[in-house]
Amino acid sequence: MSADEARQMLEGMLISPPPVSGADRISALPDNVLQDILSLLPAQEAVRTCVLARSWRHLWRSITSLRILSPNTTWYDILSDDPEPARDLWKFVDNLLNLRDKRTELHTLEIKFGQFSEEDLPYVSLWIRSAVMCKVSSLTFHHIGPYLCLDGLHLASRHLRTVDLASVALEDSFLDFASCPAVEDFKLHECKICFLGISSSSLKHLSITGCIFCPHDSRRRLHVSAPSLASLKLDGLIGIAPIFENMLLLEMACVSLGDQGADFCCNDFKSGILCGADNACPTCADYPGDYVLLAAISSARHLELISKPENGPNHKIEMKGSYRTMEGPPAISEHLKIVEVKCNAVDKRILEVLKFLRAFNIRFGSE
Numbered sequence: 001m002s003a004d005e006a007r008q009m010l011e012g013m014l015i016s017p018p019p020v021s022g023a024d025r026i027s028a029l030p031d032n033v034l035q036d037i038l039s040l041l042p043a044q045e046a047v048r049t050c051v052l053a054r055s056w057r058h059l060w061r062s063i064t065s066l067r068i069l070s071p072n073t074t075w076y077d078i079l080s081d082d083p084e085p086a087r088d089l090w091k092f093v094d095n096l097l098n099l100r101d102k103r104t105e106l107h108t109l110e111i112k113f114g115q116f117s118e119e120d121l122p123y124v125s126l127w128i129r130s131a132v133m134c135k136v137s138s139l140t141f142h143h144i145g146p147y148l149c150l151d152g153l154h155l156a157s158r159h160l161r162t163v164d165l166a167s168v169a170l171e172d173s174f175l176d177f178a179s180c181p182a183v184e185d186f187k188l189h190e191c192k193i194c195f196l197g198i199s200s201s202s203l204k205h206l207s208i209t210g211c212i213f214c215p216h217d218s219r220r221r222l223h224v225s226a227p228s229l230a231s232l233k234l235d236g237l238i239g240i241a242p243i244f245e246n247m248l249l250l251e252m253a254c255v256s257l258g259d260q261g262a263d264f265c266c267n268d269f270k271s272g273i274l275c276g277a278d279n280a281c282p283t284c285a286d287y288p289g290d291y292v293l294l295a296a297i298s299s300a301r302h303l304e305l306i307s308k309p310e311n312g313p314n315h316k317i318e319m320k321g322s323y324r325t326m327e328g329p330p331a332i333s334e335h336l337k338i339v340e341v342k343c344n345a346v347d348k349r350i351l352e353v354l355k356f357l358r359a360f361n362i363r364f365g366s367e
Contacts, residue, residue: 027052027053027055027056031059031062034056034059035059035062035063035064036064038059038060038063039063039064039065039067039107039108040065040067041067042067042068042069043066043067043068043069043092043093043096044069044092046060046063047060047096061099061100061101061104062100062101062104063104064104064105064106064107064108065106065107065108065109065110066096066100066106066108066109066110066131067108067110068089068093068096068109068110068111068112068113068127069110069112070089070112070113070114089113090120090123093123093127094123094126097126097127097130100134102133102134104134105134105135106131106134106135106136107136107137107138108136108137108138108140109127109128109131109136109138109139109140110138110140111124111127111140111141111142111143112140112142112143113142113143113144114143114144114145118148118149120148121148121149121150121152124141124148124150124153125150125152125153128141128153128155129153132155132156132157132160135157135159136157136159136160137159137160137161137162138160138161138162138164139155139160139162139163139164140162140164140165141164141165141166141168142164142165142166142167142189143166143167143168144167145167146167147167147168147169147191147192148167148168148169149168149169149171150168150169150170150171150174152173153174154173154174154176154179155174155175155176155179155180156176156179156180157179157180157182158180158181158182159182160180160182160183161182161183161184161185162183162184162185162186162187163175163180163183163185163186163187164185164187164189165187165188165189165191166188166189166190166191167189167190167191168191168192169191169192169194170188170191170192170193170194170195171194171195172194172195172196172197174195177198177199177200177202177203178199180200181200181201181202182202183200183202183203184202184203184204184205185203185204185205186198186203186205186206186207187205187206187207187208188207188208188209188211189207189209189210189211190209190210190211191208191210191211191212192211192212192214193208193211193212193213193214193215193222193239194214194215195215195222196215196220196221196222196223197222197223197224197225198222198223198224198225198226199223199224199225199226200225200226200228201226201227201228202228203226203228203229204228204229204230204231205229205230205231206224206226206229206231206232206233207232207233208233208234208235208237208242209233209234209235209236210235210236210237211236211237211238212237212238212239213237213238213239213240213242214239221240221241221242221243222242222243223242223243223245224242224243224244224245225244225245225246226244226246226247227246227247227248227249228249229244229247229249229250230249230250230251230252231250231251231252231253232244232247232250232252232253232254232255232297232300233253233254233255234254234255234256234293235254235255235256235306236256237256241293242293243293243296244293244296244297245296247296247297247299247300248299250297250299250300250301251300251301251302252300252301252302252303252304253297253300253302253303253304254304254306255293255297255303255304255305255306256305256306302338303338303339303340304339304340304342305339305340305341305342305353306341306342306343339357339362341353341354341357341364
């Protein structure tokens with residue numbers, strides 16, 4: 001059941017006349033079923049159901065998912081000088097968390113607001129800490145606006161499995177994967193990434209889109225070590241490319257190589273090529289291959305490379321290549337079946353990609 005279906009069902013209770021028999025079929029459902037239905041709704045609507053009947057008065061206190069959604073999520077609202085609507089909503093969230101039944105574990109906390117500033121950090125920190133204390137397994141925090149720095153908040157939970165963040169600035173102290181040993185899904189969208197390492201044996205799905213890499217040492221790369229990683233998505237990145245290690249289980253990789261894409265050494269702006277400084281470059285010295293990012297994802301069973309992602313799906317050129325097993329010893333994953341390269345023109349950047357792929361016995365068209 002979707003949130004819209006749950007909403008329509010509950011609205012029907014308010015506008016429909018009672019059945020002739022006087023029976024309320026929805027209220028007759030077990031409390032745990034009703035709480036699952038309420039968990040699909042935004043928290044504001046879930047709390048309002050307390051007026052439906054006496055038996056509904058306290059159901060919202062034990063729902064397992066809190067979806068706190070701001071009605072104002074546009075740039076117009078962010079630039080507005082009137083903070084009162086947001087302030088009212090924040091007071092509601094404070095009361096919601098204080099009055100919630102603490103004995104009930106929280107599976108999902110989803111916070112999507114249109115307005116936040118540095119002075120609001122104490123609210124955000126309190127909400128997230130409260131969720132962690134309730135053993136939250138899925139945490140989503142999105143807001144529209146300048147990066148919100150969560151450096152003062154340290155996540156540590158053996159129950160947390162999914163982390164989904166947007167428009168935040170992240171330092172090393174925010175998420176220590178050693179303190180979150182169960183995280184399997186990590187999503188970053190339009191974030192400022194200042195930390196230098198992701199090391200997790202549990203991480204299976206990683207998505208980094210529209211983010212900027214800006215470590216305090218601009219010559220250093222983000223290192224990712226995730227031996228259980230099954231899917232990887234990189235899109236619209238700014239800065240020098242991360243280095244990926246230990247990805248032998250990688251099933252699918254989707255990587256966009258835009259004009260601001262990060263696949264270059266900070267001392268050489270050739271796509272995917274190290275500067276050749278014979279280990280004199282601190283960026284390149286820690287990576288043994290000839291390519292920074294492409295070599296790391298070459299073990300994927302399904303690999304998709306996209307140039308200039310700002311053009312969306314309307315690519316003028318689409319090429320599909322396959323691995324030729326008869327042309328020498330395997331230099332790439334034997335499981336790789338298809339490689340897709342989508343672009344608007346076969347320029348120097350794309351030729352570098354094709355040259356790299358040919359080195360691994362991947363051929364396109366009539367090659």
